Amino acid sequence: MSRSPRSAAARRSWGQDDTGCTILHVDMDAFFVSVELLDHPELRGRPVIVGGELRGVVAAASYEARAYGVHSAMPAGRARALCPQAVVLRGRHERYTEVSREVMAILSEVTPELEQVSIDEAFLDVAGAVRRMGSPTEIGRWIRREVQARTGVPASVGVAGSKHVAKLASTHAKPDGMLLVPLDATVAFLHSLPVGALWGVGEKSREVLERRGIDTVAELAATPLATLHRMLGTAAGQRLHELAWGQDPRQVQTRRAEKSVGTESTFAQDITDRGTLERILLRQAHECAARLRAGQVLTARVAIKVRHADFTTLSRSHTLAAPTDLAHEVYTASRDLLAGVAIPAAGIRLLGLRAERLIGGGEGVQMALDEDPHQALAERAMDGVRARFGPTVLQPASLLDRDRRSTTATRAGDIS
Known part of the structure; x- marks a missing residue:
């Protein structure tokens, strides 16, 4: 799925009615790099890579480095070949954890219905906070403003009616933006995306779908369910068909069971x-x-x-x-x-x-x-x-x- 920034107009193009869109996905932008820039402000505007300083893999890359094709999980040698002028910093997990805790503390001020899914992202169900803090989009703006003011790192927010769509929305809001996908625009939004955007479509399943001419979510949604079952298996085919039509019943889990x-x-x-x-x-x-x-x-x-x-x-x-x-x-x-x-x-x-x-x-x-x-x-x-x-x-x-x-x-x- 493309992670290229979208214009402010594009971010607003899905409408303003956030009624029923109580799920927020908060995603910190290039989090490890953003934290490093707090301590190394002289590096702002330059291509920065965190991790992979010798032979490992890239943990994070600034948007300036991404412009050269560098991305997380890329072998360090490949990243240096693509962007030899990048500043490479050794990762500091304890520092990232410290800032992550500050961010999660801010989110917990909004609602206890908070599910942290990684060091730099979380889901919130703000249904219980609307009366106190305003509409879901107003809450999203408050979160972005407070996270920036208190921690110094930017956050992007997706607002939608389900976890799956909220996460896609935050991805499309990057960098440092917010995107609302109203309930009545959910299917249109999903059908505008490449098939790889769907949760659960990995490299192998994407190749299977593309060999059959299914390149977009819209094309997957139009494919008979029985055909998807034959191509991907019953469980995977059923799940992707439901996601393609905006069906995602998963709730925000306040305590995620570690695996x-x-x-x-x-x-x-x-x-x-x-x-x-x-x-x-x-x-x-x-x-x-x-x-x-x-x-x-x-x-x-x-x-x-x-x-x-x-x-x-x-x-x-x-x-x-x-x-x-x-x-x-x-x-x-x-x-x-x-x-x-x-x-x-x-x-x-x-x-x-x-x-x-x-x-x-x-x-x-x-x-x-x-x-x-x-x-x-x-x-x-x-x-x-x-x-x-x-x-x-x-x-x-x-x-x-x-x-x-x-x-x-x-x-x-x-x-x-």
């Missing part, structure tokens, strides 16, 4: 030594386990991702005998998974660890007969020390003298 926590590292130099990779897994296991405990959840499955020097990527997973939030058990499972992976002569470029199938820590999970209670006490004590003195003050002994030698070009962590 996994994970972290991955892209190395400055390809690694061939298995012991080094195991030490990286150990560090990653402690990071994931600490976040599991902070979220009061347990993991029932551990997965690893391995990317070779030639970009061949594979994944392996293992279901645990009992759910856990302990690094020792997460590491043991991930190390065993890595043992089943052959390390090519050219080495490993990226290694990731993910804790999946999360369940609430209070759901009465039975302790395994051979579980060591001292291990749990030790790891929880480490949490307290790190919370007080910083995340690097206490580490497993095997990492203390080697951590510098496995310095990574990119480290990323997420919860989804």
Whole structure:
């Protein structure tokens, strides 16, 4: 889907009647770059790339860099070739999280019906705030004004009758704008878009559709449902047909159930030594386990991702005998998974660890007969020390003298 800016006139072209359009999607514009510009105002107006300073991938790009074809998730080498004059900055996840919390605090002043879906975007159902704050579009303007004034970063807002359309609207409002899609204009708006704009249309399904001459949402909507079922499968075909006609019953969820926590590292130099990779897994296991405990959840499955020097990527997973939030058990499972992976002569470029199938820590999970209670006490004590003195003050002994030698070009962590 095109993300090119649209004129103010185009943003208003769908009408002014926001009756019934109580769903807002708030999306921060080039968020990581916007935060960096707060601390580096001298870079405003210049092409800026966050992440990918050595061999990783681009985490974010300014609109000036995007004009050269640079985009997020692009390999760093390709980004530098397209825009050699770009200023490349190392990502600072803690700083982005700090500003994200400020933004979400502002949104929570509007309504408790708030669903944060990532570090830089959220849905709001403002039906309960209209009497106090005005119409949904007035609320959208208030949000944009307050976020800019209090945090210094711009936000785009989409206003619509459903989450799917509100998200599309905020995308088309970028950069730094707002777009209302009234209920009676929903289908016309959707049918003006390329088929790739629909939620759930990935690269493979888009290629399948385009091979059949279906390039737009309007063409998909006109395709018989039985044909879509044959092309995409019953479930996917049904869902896309409904979205193409503006049917999206999903509600704003005030508490989103986390599905996994994970972290991955892209190395400055390809690694061939298995012991080094195991030490990286150990560090990653402690990071994931600490976040599991902070979220009061347990993991029932551990997965690893391995990317070779030639970009061949594979994944392996293992279901645990009992759910856990302990690094020792997460590491043991991930190390065993890595043992089943052959390390090519050219080495490993990226290694990731993910804790999946999360369940609430209070759901009465039975302790395994051979579980060591001292291990749990030790790891929880480490949490307290790190919370007080910083995340690097206490580490497993095997990492203390080697951590510098496995310095990574990119480290990323997420919860989804």
